Amino acid sequence: MVTLEAWLEADALQEGLGVPELAQRSHAIMARSPELLRDLEGVTDFPDVHAPDMRRFTAYWRINPIAAWTSGPGKRFFALEGDRFVSRIPCPPGGEKALSSMVRELVDYRLAMYRARQTENVAGVSFSAKVLRNTQGNPILKLPTQKGRGEIPRDETSVRLPDGTLWLFRFMKEYCIVARPVGSHKNELPDLLRRWFGIAAGEAATNFRVRFFRSPGGSLWVEPDEPQAEALRGHLVAFPTLRAAAGSRRDPIALAPEGEQVRLPTKARGEGWFAVRATGDSMHGGKEPIRDGDWLVMRFARSASREAIEGKIALVEVPDSHLGAAYLIKRLVQEDKRWILRAENPAHASIHATAGAVPIATLVEVVKPESLGPEVGAIIEDPKLAASFGLSEPPRTGRIDGHLFLLLEEKGRLLAPDRIRFPGIEPRPGETAFVLTRTGGSEPWRYAGVARFLEDDGSWACTGIDFHTFRVLGEGREASRTLPRSIEERARRLVEDLLRKKGAGAIVEREGKRFRIVGPAKRGGLRIDGGPGGFEERTVSITDIGWVVSALSEVNEEPRLLQEELVHRLRYLEGTPKGSTRYIDTGWALLLVKEAFAAKD
Incomplete structure (x- = not known):
């Protein structure tokens, strides 16, 4: 595998590579990886494995891995043409890039497995690394000081992510700045850290960390440090309706009777902040459309003048002949010296803001329900459920930390491939639900995405149910979703x-x-x-x-x-x-x- 890695690094798929250069490149790869270089220890020709006589090393390399790849019975993938190591793998014109990528994936995987076997007897090692920014503004990992390093690996090491995928992390003296999935050439560490911690990953005012640990079998794993991942979400008072929000006390800590706490990934803290669901589609338009069910993080502005919030999206109380007062989310603008409550959706008419229209709060941030969970289709073990949604406790059917969950694991809940019925759940205005499915008692959960309630037939619509789940938990052989x-x-x-x-x-x-x-x-x-x-x-x-x-x-x-x-x-x-x-x-x-x-x- 080291020979093939050197061959790939030289981009020698078409032309081949001379044996002296191949041997030199192979030694350089081993020198970067202590567990690989260890294989040379005890070879009498190399008293110093770090700086061997390259003439002797080339001869050794020729009679060892090169001979194994190019000679012996049966069809061979490689051959020696004079002094060049060349490919004999059939490759159609234009397929060179794909072939190189496929060989790279196999090499990475085999070397990762070999490195894992070398560390099988290392037990219980764990350490934490802090997320920082480099000079280019990308998040990287700062490794512990020498005192806290313990058994931290050196150079490129195979590591498994929480979903089980295998990556290669390159550990240097103080930092880890490169990590990539097996088979990829691209450094994807910045993207991984942003996926775990958001766009603020590594900023000076943050303290995000990741934890590396070994499983009982010796494999190295990495995950977001749960206490820090949890810190992404803060508590806000949330109200089930706009009327409840408008009629609440100014102090969000002293909850109104209809208020409750919700955990959301927002920086909003302190007095005057609250969250409420968007209902309807009147604001579904413009550059940042608001969908039915989105969380709206708002701040009270009862004492603010219209001029102070002009152009902003606001919660506004307007007179209503039947209800006494109605509550709307609209953008407050001036047109021809008249105040207008404007809908962002062109299908909805704007409303004249009469003298009785009173701004209650202004919009600070929109949080999409889809952004609060993992990717649709993610497989989640029971111990990881709370962390996957940023909760204080594992979810169950019902509301946890202000969020509604529907857990499906028995027949009778799936009415159709994308329709769920839970008679005991009373949805609130605009409320969405996270759907988790399980087709066997000991199996992990599968995340099916966000469901929205349909008033017409009293069911929840969820498009993320997969074919296997419906076959096990649903009725009939239908596989089509419901046409709106x-x-x-x-x-x-x-x-x-x-x-x-x-x-x-x-x-x-x-x-x-x-x-x-x-x-x-x-x-x-x-x-x-x-x-x-x-x-x-x-x-x-x-x-x-x-x-x-x-x-x-x-x-x-x-x-x-x-x-x-x-x-x-x-x-x-x-x-x-x-x-x-x-x-x-x-x-x-x-x-x-x-x-x-x-x-x-």
Whole structure:
């Protein structure tokens, strides 16, 4: 493996590499790694393994690893051509980069496994490293002082991340500034630290740390130091409705009857701060759209004048003839010397701010629920659940630290591939829920993402359920998510427009296919056939057409960019086999939608 690493470092895939240079590069690699260099100890030709006679070392290297790669019975991946070590791996033109990457991954993995075996007898070693910034502004790791170093590795060492993936960390005298996944050339340590601690990772005012520790089998692991990761989140008073927030006391520490504590990753601290959920989509627009369910971190501004908060998004009390007062989140602006409560979503009308409109608080920060958990699909062991969501205790079904969790592990909860029913949970306005699934009692949890409550049918919508989970916990063989009603209506209008423009009996030729529009289907959709002498009549359902329409938003409403793979990714659960999809009708639906847009033009 050292020989191949030297060969890769020299970028010698096509031209090969002379044996003297190959041996020299191989020794340099071993010299950087004490556990590899240790293999040379005891070889009589090298009394000083750090500075051997390179002529003797080249001879030793030729009769050892080079001979093993190039001679002996059977087909060989490498050969010697004169004094050059060359590849015999079949590689089609243009595939050199891919082949090099694949060999690199194998070499990294084998060397990492070898290094791990060398340390199997080292027990219980652990140390903490502080996150700092280098001169380029990137986060790096400051290793402990000599007194606290213990058994800290040297040079490149295999380390496992909390999700089990294998990385290579390069430990220097005082710092670790390079780390990369096995098989990657790129230094991804800055990205890893920002993923764990956010954009503030390494800033002077922070004290983020990571912990390295060995498992009982000797493998080295790394994780965010839990006390510091927990410090990312602070407690704020949260109110279940805008009315409760507007009617609360000024002091958020002395909770109003309807207030509670919520843990959020925000710097907001002290008097006058609180959090509330956004409801509706009136502010879903502009440069920083606010979605239904987003956390809004706000600060009371009852004594502020309109001029002081002009242009800001605010919680405003407005007179209401039925309720006495209503509470809105809007941007307060002046237009033609009139005060306006402006919606960011152009589909919603702005409101004239009468003299009775009173600003209550201003928006400081928006926290997306999706940002508070791991990636959808993450596999989480029970001991890691609390840390994965920044909680003070492991989640269970119900509210923990102001956040709602739904834990699925038995049949009966999944009504459809993306619909969950929990009769005992009363959702609050705009409230979202984190969904965790488990298909066996001893298995780890799988994070399925954020769910939103649907008033119409009393269920929670969650798009992150995978195919395997639905097969175990759901009912039936359906693998398609539920088409939103608004998209279905848009698909019906599109079909009506197509029939009006083209008419029944129209022959369509598009993308190498020819078909005839027979007419509308009973339950929506279109009936088509191959025309005279062509294929028999078939129905392309309104659902098939609707999922193609749904994919339009992913391609900026440009039908020419629509693809079957995109439609299936939106429609079907992760892991759904092709045999469980309507891939034939999806193809016809794509052609119909494209033809409808062409007819419209």
